[in-house]
Amino acid sequence: MKLLISGATGFIGKNLVKRLLKDGHDIGVIARPSAHLEYFNDEHIKPYIFDGDIKDLIIFLKSNNFDGVIHLASLFLAQHQSEDIKNLIDSNVLFSAILLEASVKSNIPWFINTGTFWQHFNNKEYSPVNLYAATKQAFEDISKYYLETSNINFVTIKLNDTFGPGDTRKKIFNLWMKISKTKEELDMSDGEQIIDISYVDNVIEGYARIID
Numbered sequence: 001m002k003l004l005i006s007g008a009t010g011f012i013g014k015n016l017v018k019r020l021l022k023d024g025h026d027i028g029v030i031a032r033p034s035a036h037l038e039y040f041n042d043e044h045i046k047p048y049i050f051d052g053d054i055k056d057l058i059i060f061l062k063s064n065n066f067d068g069v070i071h072l073a074s075l076f077l078a079q080h081q082s083e084d085i086k087n088l089i090d091s092n093v094l095f096s097a098i099l100l101e102a103s104v105k106s107n108i109p110w111f112i113n114t115g116t117f118w119q120h121f122n123n124k125e126y127s128p129v130n131l132y133a134a135t136k137q138a139f140e141d142i143s144k145y146y147l148e149t150s151n152i153n154f155v156t157i158k159l160n161d162t163f164g165p166g167d168t169r170k171k172i173f174n175l176w177m178k179i180s181k182t183k184e185e186l187d188m189s190d191g192e193q194i195i196d197i198s199y200v201d202n203v204i205e206g207y208a209r210i211i212d
Contacts, residue, residue, distance in 0.1 A: 002065060003211070004028040006099060007072030007114075009035050011167050012159075012203060016070065017045070019204045020211075028064055030057075030073075030099070054098050061106035068110045069103050070207065071096060080131045092135035097142050100154075104146055110153040112210060115140060117160050117196075157206060164200030172197070 003020060007013045008029040017027055017040070027045045031037060037047050048060050075091035077084055096113070103111050118133035119126060119140075128134040140156060147154050163173045172195075179186050 001067040001211070002026045002028070004030060004061070004064075004066045004069045004108075005072065006030045006070070006095075007074065008040070009037070010072060011164075011169060012114075012162060012200065013072045014166070015164070015200050015204050016072070016207055019208055021045070023208065028060075028066060050095075054102055057098070057102045058105050061102055061108065066106070066108050068112065068211065069099065069108055070112045070114075070211070071099060072114050074114070074136070075132070077132050078130060085131070088131055088135050089138075092132070093138045093142070096139040100139075100143060100146055100152075104150045104152050108152065110155075112207065113140070113143065113154065113156040115156045115158040117158050119158070155210060157210065159203065160196040160198055162198050162200050162203055167200070 003025050005013060005017060005020075005027060008017050008027075009031060017029070020027055021042060021044055025044075027040075027042075029037065029040055029045055029047045030050050031047060033049050033051060035049075040047055046064070048057075050057060073091070073095065075088055077088065080088060100111060115136050116133055118129040119137050121127035121129050126137060128137060143154055143156075146152060161171060163171055167174060175186055178184070
């Protein structure tokens with residue numbers, strides 16, 4: 001298939017692109033002007049720099065006849081500052097809505113969205129842990145309009161934390177690895193809570209199965 005991926009420069013995105021190329025798919029990568037695309041030096045990858053012009057994006061999508069979109073791009077902030085609100089909404093709500101609108105206008109058959117279990121504090125139907133989770137829910141609510149007014153097939157994969165080789169994020173395994181070398185102390189809770197951390201290969205397999 002011919003697939004468009006947002007967020008391809010992130011940890012999960014890079015691993016997903018690698019898997020999809022291995023499976024024989026052609027990939028379009030949509031990225032912001034500041035993105036570093038040196039990683040995607042492959043004849044089966046076609047980068048597209050999105051500058052905010054939805055008309056140009058629709059032209060790009062129509063001219064490439066994509067079979068589907070995998071939307072991974074987001075701005076993650078565990079705790080936001082007041083000045084972060086605009087960037088959170090621009091990245092997680094506005095850009096997501098633009099990409100879905102363009103996909104519908106271009107008659108792309110399906111759209112895989114990425115959400116977070118942080119939208120469901122204490123396993124509630126909806127209880128956002130932070131503003132990041134609230135913006136992810138906001139886009140899901142917006143998507144309902146497109147589901148009811150178009151033929152696009154829309155699904156959201158909701159992820160817990162992830163880990164694996166090549167992960168440069170300040171997640172718990174990387175923190176443990178760091179302090180094992182520096183002998184720093186890391187203040188943690190008593191360890192009575194349950195955490196659910198998924199290995200990246202298992203996450204990628206989940207995306208691959210839904211794509212198929």
